Structure formats: C-alpha cells, structure tokens
Amino acid sequence: MRDRALIFAGLVFFLGLVTFPVWYNAASGARAAAPEIKLPPGGTCVAPTDYMKTSHMSLLVQWRDAAVRENNRRYTAFDGKEYTISLTGTCLKQCHTNKAEFCDRCHDYSGVRTPYCWECHVDPATVAQTRAARAAGANSSEVVHE
Amino acid sequence: MNRKEFLRLGCFSMAALAGRRVAAQAAARRWAMVIDARKCLKEKGCDRCIQACHRVHNVPDFPNRAHEIKWIWKEPFQEAFVSERGPYVNEVFRDQPFLVFCNHCDNPPCVRVCPTRATWKREDGIVMMDWHRCIGCRYCMAACPYGSRSFNWLDPRPHIARIDPDYPTRTKGVVEKCTFCEERLARGQAPACVEACEEKALVFGDLEDPGSAVRELLRTNFAIRRKAELGTAPEIYYIV
Amino acid sequence: MFMFEKAVVGSRRYWAWIFCLFAVIGLGVIAYLRQFDQGLGITGLSRDVTWGLYIAQFTFLVGVAASAVMVVLPYYLHDWKVFSKITILGEFLAIAAVTMCMLYIFVDMGQPTRVLNVMLHPTPGSMMFWDFVSLTGYLLLNAVIALVTLSAERKAVAPPGWIKPIIIISIPWAISIHTVTAFLYNGLPGRSFWLTAILAPRFLASAFSAGPALLILLCMIIRRLTRFDPGSEPIRKLSLIVTYAMIVNVFFILMEVFTVFYSRIPEHMEHFRYLFVGLHGRASLVPWMWASVLLALVSLAILLVPRLRRHDAFLAAACVTVFLSLWIDKGLGLIVGGFVPSPLGAVTEYTPTLPEIAISLAIWAVGFLMITIFYKITLSVRESLA
Numbered sequence: 001m002r003d004r005a006l007i008f009a010g011l012v013f014f015l016g017l018v019t020f021p022v023w024y025n026a027a028s029g030a031r032a033a034a035p036e037i038k039l040p041p042g043g044t045c046v047a048p049t050d051y052m053k054t055s056h057m058s059l060l061v062q063w064r065d066a067a068v069r070e071n072n073r074r075y076t077a078f079d080g081k082e083y084t085i086s087l088t089g090t091c092l093k094q095c096h097t098n099k100a101e102f103c104d105r106c107h108d109y110s111g112v113r114t115p116y117c118w119e120c121h122v123d124p125a126t127v128a129q130t131r132a133a134r135a136a137g138a139n140s141s142e143v144v145h146e
Numbered sequence: 147m148n149r150k151e152f153l154r155l156g157c158f159s160m161a162a163l164a165g166r167r168v169a170a171q172a173a174a175r176r177w178a179m180v181i182d183a184r185k186c187l188k189e190k191g192c193d194r195c196i197q198a199c200h201r202v203h204n205v206p207d208f209p210n211r212a213h214e215i216k217w218i219w220k221e222p223f224q225e226a227f228v229s230e231r232g233p234y235v236n237e238v239f240r241d242q243p244f245l246v247f248c249n250h251c252d253n254p255p256c257v258r259v260c261p262t263r264a265t266w267k268r269e270d271g272i273v274m275m276d277w278h279r280c281i282g283c284r285y286c287m288a289a290c291p292y293g294s295r296s297f298n299w300l301d302p303r304p305h306i307a308r309i310d311p312d313y314p315t316r317t318k319g320v321v322e323k324c325t326f327c328e329e330r331l332a333r334g335q336a337p338a339c340v341e342a343c344e345e346k347a348l349v350f351g352d353l354e355d356p357g358s359a360v361r362e363l364l365r366t367n368f369a370i371r372r373k374a375e376l377g378t379a380p381e382i383y384y385i386v
Numbered sequence: 387m388f389m390f391e392k393a394v395v396g397s398r399r400y401w402a403w404i405f406c407l408f409a410v411i412g413l414g415v416i417a418y419l420r421q422f423d424q425g426l427g428i429t430g431l432s433r434d435v436t437w438g439l440y441i442a443q444f445t446f447l448v449g450v451a452a453s454a455v456m457v458v459l460p461y462y463l464h465d466w467k468v469f470s471k472i473t474i475l476g477e478f479l480a481i482a483a484v485t486m487c488m489l490y491i492f493v494d495m496g497q498p499t500r501v502l503n504v505m506l507h508p509t510p511g512s513m514m515f516w517d518f519v520s521l522t523g524y525l526l527l528n529a530v531i532a533l534v535t536l537s538a539e540r541k542a543v544a545p546p547g548w549i550k551p552i553i554i555i556s557i558p559w560a561i562s563i564h565t566v567t568a569f570l571y572n573g574l575p576g577r578s579f580w581l582t583a584i585l586a587p588r589f590l591a592s593a594f595s596a597g598p599a600l601l602i603l604l605c606m607i608i609r610r611l612t613r614f615d616p617g618s619e620p621i622r623k624l625s626l627i628v629t630y631a632m633i634v635n636v637f638f639i640l641m642e643v644f645t646v647f648y649s650r651i652p653e654h655m656e657h658f659r660y661l662f663v664g665l666h667g668r669a670s671l672v673p674w675m676w677a678s679v680l681l682a683l684v685s686l687a688i689l690l691v692p693r694l695r696r697h698d699a700f701l702a703a704a705c706v707t708v709f710l711s712l713w714i715d716k717g718l719g720l721i722v723g724g725f726v727p728s729p730l731g732a733v734t735e736y737t738p739t740l741p742e743i744a745i746s747l748a749i750w751a752v753g754f755l756m757i758t759i760f761y762k763i764t765l766s767v768r769e770s771l772a
Contacts, residue, residue: 068276071268073332088311119317120277122204127309212432212734225730228653246730255575261514262503281503282426282496284436285514291576293729297436297496299427318425319496373729376575 035109038101045095046077060087087121099123176271176353177326178381180363181245185347193220195245198342199324204315206302215296217324218247218339227372239386248273248294248324249372249380256286256295271381272326282319291373295323353381388533389540392766393759403758407751414748417741418493426496429742434734435725439746440494442717444487446596448567449589449716451483451524453597455560456627462553468619476601477532478760484525486753493745513569520563527556532760540767564589571724579657579724588638589716595631596712598624599705604757606702614765625701629689632708636682660733661723668733671722674714681711
C-alpha cells in the first residue's frame with residue numbers, strides 16, 4: 001500500500017471531525033445545564049406528575065379525541081376533580097400560564113418539536129404580548145390589527 | 147311452546163323494541179335553525195351575525211377574494227335559491243341578501259365523500275369538522291351543493307384582525323365551515339350568530355322537541371330550504 | 387434483480403435527455419418546497435374552483451394507466467400474438483402513469499403529511515378511499531407483472547405459471563381504476579356537469595384512445611432511436627383501437643350535448659356555455675375547448691381513412707392530436723367546467739400559476755424518466771438476447 005500514510009491521515013482527520021462535539025465539550029469543561037423551568041403556581045395537576053412527565057402527549061391526544069370526536073368535554077382526574085377539556089382554556093389558562101417559561105424551555109432543550117398543535121391552538125400569553133407591542137408601537141388613534 | 151305463549155312472547159318483544167326506539171328518539175336531538183327573512187335585514191346592511199361568528203371563531207379576512215374564508219355570509223335571493231330564478235320574483239326579495247351558511251344536512255354529501263372522516267354527522271345533527279384529521283383534499287368542497295365550505299389556501303393567522311384565544315385558529319391546508327357553534331352549545335350557550343341578532347331573526351333549536359321554538363315556527367309558517375330536491379335534507383329553514 | 391445497471395449505460399443523447407428531465411424535476415421540487423411552505427395559495431385555485439391542473443392531470447393519467455389493458459387483454463385473453471412484443475411496454479407505461487397520478491394527488495393535498503390518514507381511518511363510503519386502494523393495487527400488480535415477465539424474457543424462458551392469474555386480474559382492475567375515478571365525480575349531487583351516468587364510459591373511451599395513442603408514439607420513437615422494431619402489425623392494430631375508441635368518445639360527448647341542450651335545464655347548460663361560448667363575459671377556456679374539438683376532428687379525419695392511418699407520418703400526427711385533444715377535454719375542460727359556474731351561480735376563472743405549472747411539468751418529467759429507464763432496460767435486455 002503506497003498510500004498508507006495518506007489513507008491513515010485521512011481516517012484520523014475524519015474521525016476527529018466526526019467526534020468533534022464530544023472532545024471539544026469535554027476539553028472546554030462545558031456542562032449541559034438542565035433547563036430552568038418555571039413551575040405553575042400551586043394547585044394540583046390533572047394527572048400525577050410522573051405520568052405527566054412521560055405521557056402528557058397521550059393525555060392530550062385522549063383529550064383531543066374526547067372533545068372533538070365524542071363531544072365529551074368533561075374530564076375526571078385521578079383525584080376526582082373535574083376539568084373542562086381545553087388546551088388553551090384549561091392547560092394554559094388555569095395552570096401553565098407561561099408557555100414560554102415552562103413548556104418551551106424543556107421542549108427547546110430536548111429538541112422535541114411539538115407537533116402542529118400551536119399552528120392552530122392559541123397561547124394567550126403570546127397573543128397578549130403581540131397586542132401590547134402593537135398598541136405601544138401604533139398611534140393611539142389607529143386601529144390595531146394583529 | 148303453545149300458541150298462547152308464542153303470542154305473548156311476540157307481543158312483549160314487539161313492545162320492547164318499540165319502546166327502545168321511542169327511548170332512543172327521545173334522547174336524540176336534531177339541531178336546526180329557522181331564519182325569519184322578514185325580520186332579517188330590517189336594518190339595511192346589518193351584518194352583526196357575520197361579525198360575531200367570524201370574530202368568535204377567528205375566521206381570517208383575506209383581501210384576495212379567491213382565498214376568502216367565510217362561515218356565514220349574505221347572498222342575493224336568486225343565488226341562494228337558484229331554482230327560484232326568474233324575471234317576476236317578488237321585488238322585495240329580488241335583490242335582498244339572504245343569510246347562507248352550512249345547512250347541516252341530514253343526508254350530507256360532504257360527509258359521504260370525506261376519505262378520513264374528518265367531517266362527520268354527529269348524533270345531534272351537527273355536521274362536524276376535525277381539523278386535526280383533515281388532509282386538505284377538498285373533496286368535501288366539491289361535494290357540497292351549497293358552496294358552504296372554505297379552504298385555508300394560506301396561513302390564516304396574519305389575516306385575523308383580533309385573535310380570540312378562547313377558540314383555536316386553523317392552519318393552512320384544511321377545510322373549514324360553520325359548526326353550529328358546537329363549542330358554545332357544549333357550554334349551554336346559543337350560537338354566536340343567534341345571540342348577535344337584535345331582530346331575533348335567527349332561531350335555533352331542537353327539531354326533536356315538539357315544544358321548541360323552531361318547531362313552533364315551522365308549524366305556523368311556510369318555510370323553504372335551499373336545493374331540497376337534491377335529497378340532502380338541509381336543516382336551515384327560511385321563512386319568506 | 388431490477389436490472390438497473392442497464393439504465394446507466396447509454397449514448398450521449400440518452401444522457402442529455404436524462405439530464406434535461408432532472409433539470410425539469412429540480413425546478414418542480416423547488417416550486418413544491420415553496421408550495422409546502424406557503425400553502426396551496428400560490429396556485430391559481432380559489433374558493434370556487436378548488437381542483438385544477440393537478441387533479442386534471444391525475445384524471446387524465448389514470449386513463450393512460452388503464453389503457454395498458456388494451457394490449458394486455460387481446461394478448462393474454464385472446465392469444466393475439468401480434469402484441470407479444472409490446473405488452474410489457476404497455477405495462478411499464480401503466481406503472482409510470484400510476485406513479486404520476488399518485489404524485490399529482492400528493493402535491494394537491496393541503497396537509498400532505500397527513501395523507502396516511504386515508505389508510506389509518508378507512509372510510510369505505512368515500513370514493514377517494516377506493517381510489518387510493520385501487521391505484522395502489524394496480525401499481526403493485528403491474529410492477530410484479532412487468533418484473534416477472536421481463537426477468538423471464540431475459541433468461542429466455544417462459545414466465546412462471548402463477549403470473550397468469552395475476553395478469554388476468556389486472557384486466558378488470560384496470561377498468562376499475564378508471565371507473566372509481568369517474569365515481570369521484572359523478573356521485574356528487576351538487577355538480578350538475580359531472581352528475582351523468584355516462585361519465586365512467588366516457589372516461590374509459592377517452593382512456594382507450596389516449597393511452598394507445600401514446601403507446602404508438604412511444605413505439606415510433608423507440609423505432610427511431612434504437613434497433614428495436616415492434617413491427618408494423620402491432621402499431622396497425624393499436625391504431626384501430628385508437629380509432630374506434632375515439633369514435634365512441636366523440637359519440638358519448640355528443641350524447642351529453644344532446645341531453646343537456648334538449649332538456650334545457652339552465653344549471654346543466656351553463657357549464658357547457660361557459661366552456662364553449664363563455665358565461666357572464668368570462669371565456670378563458672373557450673379557445674382551449676374549440677382547439678380540443680378541432681384536434682379531435684383532425685384526428686378522426688386521418689384515422690378514418692385507412693390509407694392515411696397506415697402512413698406513419700399521418701398516424702403520428704393523428705396520435706398527437708388525439709392525445710392533445712383528450713388532454714384538454716378530460717383535464718381542463720372536465721375539471722374546471724365542473725366548478726364553473728359555482729353552486730351559487732358565480733363564475734370564477736382559473737388560470738394555473740407558474741409554480742403550479744412547474745410542479746406539473748416536473749411530475750410529467752418523473753413519468754418520462756420512469757418510461758425512459760424502463761424502456762432502456764427492456765430494450766437492452768432484448769438487444770442482448772438478439
């Protein structure tokens with residue numbers, strides 16, 4: 001093999017490139033910080049915390065089918081409390097009022113893109129923010145459009 | 147088994163079956179709307195019902211008419227009732243706009259053709275939409291004989307004047323239409339258009355309830371429906 | 387097993403053609419990415435005309451796909467040996483056409499990522515569900531048939547016995563794909579232009595003229611470009627099929643015209659009026675429809691004269707005019723005509739936009755690419771045996 005040196009050099013270079021993130025982070029002492037999430041204020045959740053951590057998407061799908069396809073909007077939680085099935089009306093308005101500081105932090109950190117939920121369902125905080133920004137930027141006599 | 151026992155068993159079975167059917171019908175509802183065209187539009191240019199519906203449901207307003215989305219709107223009489231075209235139509239009606247929207251037919255062609263059951267007929271009569279399942283094939287739009295359905299050709303959010311957070315918007319690529327305010331009905335409220343009408347021209351109710359306002363109106367007035375001859379059995383009645 | 391290695395050796399002219407096809411496909415992919423991002427609003431479709439160029443191409447191409455039965459049926463059911471060399475060409479044409487159909491449906495969808503909902507939530511009452519099933523089945527049938535028969539030919543043996551029943555099944559299946567496609571339209575009570583029992587027979591008649599016409603043209607091109615000569619007999623028989631099918635198709639259209647204009651129901655007449663003379667001042671499709679009529683007459687003038695039909699140049703012209711005439715009639719005429727006027731009497735015109743045309747051309751290019759590759763493989767196999 002006349003080109004042995006070249007081949008091995010190339011291999012080493014390639015391996016180095018491919019493992020760059022690993023050894024660079026190790027060398028620079030960077031630590032992966034867990035996302036700082038702002039827990040919702042007090043009260044109980046619609047399901048046990050462990051279940052919510054692993055399976056809130058299953059619950060949401062169950063809620064979706066119950067509300068939309070079966071016209072059943074009442075949900076009885078594990079502790080007997082009754083909730084109205086509504087992503088914005090219950091999940092966001094009653095508990096996770098700050099989607100950006102709770103939901104988004106973990107989702108962005110773990111790179112788990114929410115499915116198309118937010119293309120339709122409305123986050124009241126975002127809407128209010130947009131409205132306030134527009135009102136501040138617009139003339140007082142102008143009509144604000146979103 | 148002798149003949150007496152057989153007859154007795156037969157009678158009881160028949161009674162039980164009949165009773166079950168009566169019970170089922172008593173539990174069933176059939177939502178419908180009666181529009182009193184004589185009261186509607188007493189005030190010229192009134193569109194309170196349209197504003198209410200489109201506001202409450204985040205219906206976008208597209209400037210390009212080709213992309214427009216409308217759940218409820220006004221059509222001239224001769225377009226809403228195509229078979230009544232002619233040169234000698236009652237002058238009052240000839241150009242009077244009539245309110246049109248999804249008829250929530252009892253025999254809906256749109257439901258028949260949907261390949262994913264993203265639109266289906268509920269037991270209470272509402273032709274419902276599931277925007278999670280719709281694939282945007284627009285077959286239901288081709289099937290609807292009334293042009294009641296709209297499609298989101300583009301992202302609707304930039305064209306919604308004021309997003310009401312209590313109701314979702316839709317996204318591009320799905321078909322939408324009036325759902326008889328099923329989310330309001332679930333809360334015990336009347337549809338938005340009915341509530342907004344100051345003349346009380348829109349009357350909403352349960353056709354299965356003989357004492358309901360809609361039944362009363364239909365009993366005492368002559369009412370027409372759009373394209374009833376197609377067999378779609380529309381449940382929007384117009385008192386003319 | 388797929389013998390693709392035969393498709394990657396070719397002359398300079400072959401590679402130039404492949405390159406051109408890829409260029410067209412590339413442009414279409416870019417246009418589709420834009421459509422996927424922004425929505426179908428970048429097409430010329432509207433609230434009143436909700437189906438346009440994409441579904442028109444789909445409808446036309448289902449016919450071309452079904453037309454393979456016109457060579458398969460005589461050969462396999464009635465031992466017409468004359469078609470022995472071209473049945474496989476018909477089957478490959480069917481595969482390419484069905485693939486194009488599926489691509490056209492995919493690009494027409496508002497939420498294409500949800501397309502599997504049709505399989506996850508089967509709805510037997512919907513004709514679109516059955517269309518999905520029948521097209522997929524037809525694609526699989528033809529793929530298996532073409533692969534097995536070509537492999538057998540390459541090994542110079544007879545194909546295995548079990549392929550015969552599969553080929554026989556593909557014959558009624560071919561009829562069914564186009565019937566189901568017609569059912570998409572002619573069961574809708576609100577669309578009076580389509581609500582006619584003769585729609586399915588019309589579809590089949592136009593399919594059996596456009597498809598074999600394209601097959602004749604492909605055979606002529608192959609004869610020009612390669613050493614393969616299917617012979618004049620198969621082409622003559624195919625031209626007879628095109629002739630009779632075109633006569634039946636024109637007859638069916640005249641039947642429609644009579645029914646509509648003798649009964650004089652306004653709602654039924656208005657669609658024809660819009661297409662052929664314009665309605666409420668809107669007449670963008672009128673020149674197209676009359677072109678289609680003219681092309682049909684020219685094609686029949688050639689096809690009905692045996693001396694002209696047997697002359698290659700005239701036959702080629704007739705096939706081109708048949709194909710174009712039916713492409714206009716079944717594509718734009720049928721689909722857009724059904725939506726204009728709307729159920730409320732509104733006249734909304736439809737003009738495809740540039741991205742829409744780019745995507746449509748790209749899908750045609752995909753079909754031609756498939757035909758090129760399949761035919762290249764087939765002819766290489768035959769040349770190596772000769």
